[in-house]
Amino acid sequence: MVNESAGQNENFGRNENVGDVRNLVQAQTVGDVHIHNHRGEALRAQQLPPAPALFVDREDVLAELDAALGAQRAPDQALCVLVSGGSGTGKSALVARWVHGARARFDDVVYLDMRGRSVGLDEVLWHCLSALGEEYPGSSDAALALYRSKTSGRSVALVFDNVVQPRELLQLRPASSAALVGVISGRSMAELAVDGVLSLQVPRLDAAAGVDVLRSAGAARVDAEPAHARRLVELCGGLPIALRIVAGRLAKRPGWKLARVAAELEDDHSRLDRLQEGGEPVVRNALDRAVEELPQAQRDLYALLGNVPGPAFAADAVAALAGLTVDEAEDLLYELHDANLLERNDHDEFRFHDLVRLHAVEKRRVDAAALRRLADWYRLRGAYADRAVMEPQRFRVGHDDELLGENPFDHDSALEWLERERVNLLAVLDTAHQQGWDRVVISLCDSPVWTLHNQHKHYADTISALRNGVSSAERAQDLVAEARMRTLLVRLYTEQHDFSAAHEQAAHAREVAERAGHRRALASALEFHGRAHLEQSSWAEAIPLFRRARDLNAELGLPRAMALQEYMLGRALGGDGRPDDALRQLHSALDRLQDYPQDKRTPGRIRVAMGRVHQRLGDHAEAVRVLRAAESDARERRVSHDLAEPLELLAESLAHIGETAAARECAAEALNILEQAGSPRAEQLREQL
Template sequence: MGNENSGSVRNLVQIGAVHGHVHFHEEQVPPGQLSAEPVNFVDREPEREALDALLAERRGARAGCVVISGINGVGKSALGTYWSHRVIGAFEDGQVVFDFDLGRRSLDEAAEHCLRSLGVDGDRIPLATDDKIVLLRSRTKGRKLLFFFDDVADLREIEKLLPASADSLVLCTAREDAADLVPDGVRPIRLTALEPPHALDYLRWNGLRARVDAEPAAAAELVDQCGGLPIALRVVAGLLQRRASWSIARAVRELSGRRRKHFHTVFSALDLAVGELQATEKELYAWLGVFPGPVFSAGAVAALADLAEIDAESRLAELHRTCLVEENDQEQYLLHDLVDEHASSEAVRALGAAKRDDALRRLVGWYRLQGAFADRMVMEPSRLRVVDDDVAGENPFATREEALEWLERERVNLLGIVRLAEESGLRVDVIALCDGPLWALHNQHKHYSDTLRALELAIKCAREIEEPVAESRMRCLRGQLLMECDELAEAQEECAQAVAVAERAGHRRILASALEFQGKVMHALGEFDGAVGNFERSRRLNEELGRRRGMALQEYLMGKSFSGLGRHGEALELLRAALERIAEFPEDKRTPGQIRVAAARAHQALGQHEQALALLQDAIAATRERQASFDLAEPLELLADSLTATGQPGARDCLDEALAIYEQAQSPKAERVQRKLDRE
């Protein structure tokens, strides 16, 4: 044919003599198997930064490995695909994608797919899985490859597929957390639902910007209905696109009570995930559907499910590993909204009504006991309690700070348990919870509206069981809160009823307490003579009962009212006596500070600001030590007054801190402090 050729040919070779066999090889095209980049991708910046950091790491002769985990529909594959497209240039030898289909496809199939993707002919692929893996390592050594393994069931198997190449990366998605694989070099990334602002952005970027911005409140409620879960947001975005005439408020109404119908994909996936659990974890999952609060501790779950706490911890850990349960930074667990709804339906299906009722009684009892322990650690153990729970045994809280942290952490659950107990007819439990842990918490950290509602229930329960002592006590506590909220007329009425009920009951200690609370309201109303009369009568009752601490408290309150009458010298004498008497009770860390603050007020009224400064600084230091933030506000405000009067610096800083405390507690006193700041 000569040495010339014209036209188009393939595999053209010009040779002289040929010895042996001849093989023709086409140039291998790097695999590019990534699916299309997801549209309208939002947020996940911390997770993308973690992926970027892994890519930049120096790892020696080992590929990087990252596992993105989370419940179905949280956006694991979307994140993996989106990020992979951002860094595709780092993998010049290509990208290989394989879907394990949650264990329906095997390690052997994955290894064979990877080999074929890298250009290995079928007749050269070994039959044995181990041999396939060995060949895969050989083919990937030193290359820059991205392997994307989706929906992995057994994460341990992925380690066998890791290339011996520092320039390669294995990215997996799974419904199981990979935290326990960190020692093996795996980087876990656990996805949770989108925060509301990002969820709203998702809807806006899906062609709904005008409708979202026109109905911001309804849009926020719609995002809440979706629980911030991307798959659910996608469903509602599609629903609104199809129903162009619908308002977002209409979509919210459609979803209310019908989420299972619209989010059937999510619920079906949860059915599958729960179906694969061991029997013990499956049962615990159902119990979680009974829990009345948003977060739960292992101890509470143990009480609910009638388990040893160590068993509850073990089963919760397994549910956490499978991403059905999340964990916060306070050793509490929680369920995503849609998972919670699914668990509730599992509870109805798997647990009978009688079992659920027994479980809720156990839970109420557990919170009552734990709350009683916390109350006694935070407040004076012998203070007046109308339901004196038996708390024999070792207190589970080692310190006052630990008990207070528990009360704050469990506040929402305690309020939920109060409502649950009232609905279940457990009226004494309602009273015990309000008089114990909730009052102890309010004494240190103020939460007015919630506690007021709880006390209303407690008064109702006390009347229903005809317990006048409990009714008087609950009315006193509610009157105190109303007074602190500057609702003085209602506070006066509540405390007057408390005194009347105590008089009828003939209970001297509860009457002494009711007189004290009524006197406080009179003082707040400027009725100082009446207040002194109440405090003096209460002091005499405490003396008859041999309660010296009660006497000290009434002397302190009388001193405040004498100051109100302008009799500051007499007030200081009473306050000095109260301070001496309260010293007999070293476990009471709060009252001495209150007495010093009252004495400082009297000194200020007499123009003695240097004496006031010393008292206030002592009170503030002691209050900071016991971490009672609300009690800091008044002495800080007074300290600012004396600093200003003496021409010393620092007044504005004191007022700023006092204002922040009052605003946090939603106290009306914030307005007064703001006016002082405006004058600075």
């Protein structure tokens, strides 16, 4: 064969070939070309890449590929398959395994590795024609016509690996039902289905399949440490490329425990460095290539997303981070998703795969201004959500009111957003504290984080956040905010029965509020200090604290706050053996709250207190009546933690009136709620049961 076109076509550079050359393959910019010719002539010593020696799982994908290959098609319709997935998910190994198993179906098999570079169609045509024993004609149109003629009706398999732009290769579909075009790409393109392309996604390995990869280093070792084996799969993100490296390392060091390797990978800062083979950080390199293939706008956003402290992000949050419109941010996020660098959940939020997150953090463009925009966005959204869920006029110290306009939330959508964004809110709060953005920290503590805790208890997280709040208030020299943060800590420590810490914080809160001369902050500190005494059944200590707090709120003209103090005072009086006085205070509190219909939580609490008083009076029938009303309130608001106390009390009164089955049912549900919240009360109730 004389190759005259290589030197003539400008697309192929300046290489020249003189004389007769048999089976010439030129690969200046395209990667490896592997061809198997049915006549037995190997145009390269390598044909297809060898089938992978270690291959687990993927039965579902292989079965789908086999079914597609065996399906009946029109005489001029080739099977066209796009196999996509993230870097390191084993796309190439999967296709190699499949084509090796099916190669008896094909007279010719051509494999072309494009190495993630944008390659012109002319070059691909040149290589395909050379593989099929043809010279490249003088023009692109002639080359495409010759290619179509040579492949028409033939059983030829063309496999293109590491393709950046899969759509361009659709022109190479042979007019043959016996032909296959397989495209392997890091980019998902579901839209190609309208062009008759079967798109298959190669996911990460699940825990069982990942452990099977590790067993190649010794099944007995892996089975002896099942927990550490599963942890290694998690640390490798289920990526075959990473698991293969770990398995190789274990095989090289037969004396090592899986626990040792897992411990080395636990450090996020060094994990990508340790996932190397032959001195090369192959996982990082694969991710580098995936990012380099992106258009500039997507690369820029990827670099910014490395600054996001939380695990998931919605388009509106990313718009604030990047200074884009929500539509612009959403488009770019979907592009990164199509490039298999982001995953998407059912709430239209995006997240990094675990190892991709580490890579994004490494490659991030540190941008304090962008991160501050994100923190301010969470502050504002959190303030809106707080006011939609809790009483708008409650005592707050975040100074957010001047920032607010029309609230985009109603109660249910706000609560849903808060629950979904809890981890992000805490992460942003922690970052804001590190950055010294004290007003953001105080606002997040006092609004969304406290509202979340009131709905669903997360003690460790909330205590950590409020400690940062105290630190930020001290740093900002904001005495009122400091008193508020310490007062909220009193509530948390009281709920955990850490009364020593509760009284210590209460003393600080009262002293700071007195020093600030802020009566509302002082009234709040007195109330929460009284609650600590209330939980210890120290009725005599609690009663004067609640009375003073009520009087301060009366001076300030705050009837709702007065109702709260009357509620607490009623509880203390009931515990002190003064049931008639207690019921008078509780009924007064309920009456005051009729002017605040948006407060749907406090009336239920007051009814619980009434139920306790009626129990002490021995009137269990009346206790059941008011406690059932409190239970109904809590269920209507779908606040599980508020159900625990009325259910526990109902169990007691129902048992007294002989309804034992209903009593056991209430106690069991209360125990489940307390256990999920991590409440110390759970152990006491379990012992009673």
